[in-house]
Amino acid sequence: MAFYTPGMLPGDQVLSLSLDRYQELMRICPCAFNGVLRTDGVECCDCDVVWLQSDRDAIAIALAQAEEMRERELGYHLAPKYIEDEDYDYERPLILNRKHLISIGSQVCTDIQLNAVLVLSVLGVINDPVVALIATTVTDPDEIKVYYHGTDIEIHPTSVTIAGGIATISIPRCRLVDPDDTTNCDPPLAYGTDTNFVTAIDVKRCYDDPGDGAFLVWDSGCCQNCGVALAEVTQQLYPRIDDKRTAIIKWQIGTYSGGTWTKECCLALNCTPTGIRISYLSGRRSSVATEIETIRLAHTLLPNIIPDRLDLCAGCWKGDQVKDPSNLFTPYGDSRGAIAAWMSDSRAKIGWGGKTPRVR
Numbered sequence: 001m002a003f004y005t006p007g008m009l010p011g012d013q014v015l016s017l018s019l020d021r022y023q024e025l026m027r028i029c030p031c032a033f034n035g036v037l038r039t040d041g042v043e044c045c046d047c048d049v050v051w052l053q054s055d056r057d058a059i060a061i062a063l064a065q066a067e068e069m070r071e072r073e074l075g076y077h078l079a080p081k082y083i084e085d086e087d088y089d090y091e092r093p094l095i096l097n098r099k100h101l102i103s104i105g106s107q108v109c110t111d112i113q114l115n116a117v118l119v120l121s122v123l124g125v126i127n128d129p130v131v132a133l134i135a136t137t138v139t140d141p142d143e144i145k146v147y148y149h150g151t152d153i154e155i156h157p158t159s160v161t162i163a164g165g166i167a168t169i170s171i172p173r174c175r176l177v178d179p180d181d182t183t184n185c186d187p188p189l190a191y192g193t194d195t196n197f198v199t200a201i202d203v204k205r206c207y208d209d210p211g212d213g214a215f216l217v218w219d220s221g222c223c224q225n226c227g228v229a230l231a232e233v234t235q236q237l238y239p240r241i242d243d244k245r246t247a248i249i250k251w252q253i254g255t256y257s258g259g260t261w262t263k264e265c266c267l268a269l270n271c272t273p274t275g276i277r278i279s280y281l282s283g284r285r286s287s288v289a290t291e292i293e294t295i296r297l298a299h300t301l302l303p304n305i306i307p308d309r310l311d312l313c314a315g316c317w318k319g320d321q322v323k324d325p326s327n328l329f330t331p332y333g334d335s336r337g338a339i340a341a342w343m344s345d346s347r348a349k350i351g352w353g354g355k356t357p358r359v360r
Helices: 019-025 053-074 288-300 308-316 336-348
Strands: 081-088 101-104 106-117 130-135 144-148 159-163 166-171 200-209 214-218 233-243 248-257 260-263 275-282
Touching (some): 019 053, 019 288, 053 336, 081 106, 101 233, 106 130, 130 200, 166 200, 214 248, 233 275, 288 336
Antiparallel strands (some): 081 275, 101 275, 106 200, 130 166, 214 233, 214 275, 248 260
């Protein structure tokens, strides 16, 4: 996949719009975007200038900044993301911080096959895409995730299908560039050299665990006189989503096992719970319009001086940086790309005090 330099973004920040998706929407050649030179004439895109790692880092920073600006304004993630162990006051019903609630639970990832071998070429014939056949009991292709071996860097396949207990995973060759190889130098990496690409991947199942979603919490000092150890005490809750858009949930005490909830009684403690702890998945569902708006805003945040080698691609973003003739100024800025994103977000915010704007 197209990756940014480790440490370039805060450790807990994950882009809603991946660099691979940016490459697809901007019609940039996959190999060129990943720092690979392809000379066989097969790849033909609007922009085939070979990118350096520093170029991808600049795009990643701009995308991250654009997403922060939009999510601060909107009050929800631009794509589904997990929020882990968020603490709330002891209330019923409960209104969560992030809107567009999808499900309550934490993400669990289990190994399907680690260090799965990839065949990059056979007798000098290059495999592109590279196809991995993985035995699995998983039935939902959306639950299958692919990573660089031994890391948490995700690789985005172009397709994952499951039939007869076999997952067929297709990955463009140029999304398998070895992270240890530099793509910040000249000449760029050669497309036909197998050693420039990784030869193994980790395949995992990532899914939502409803049983690790909501808990009553008593702090360590609350029950020190009732025979309970001086430590935080928790009890599982059965949460029910009352309104997804405004992230309102109702709850009762219950335990989860084997896909079934069972009603339970509250722990016999001598004090009221001090709070509720929630893990959940929320964010706007996939939308090309939302992705394009993030890209346009990110383009306005790029450095004014772009490398000479990318002059041929300048048309990809220069129009977004132009000041809008309306002289309208928004919290995002006064360029065309900023105003386009702001006009969309101003209509899509979730209101407060029970009032909400129309559903977009």
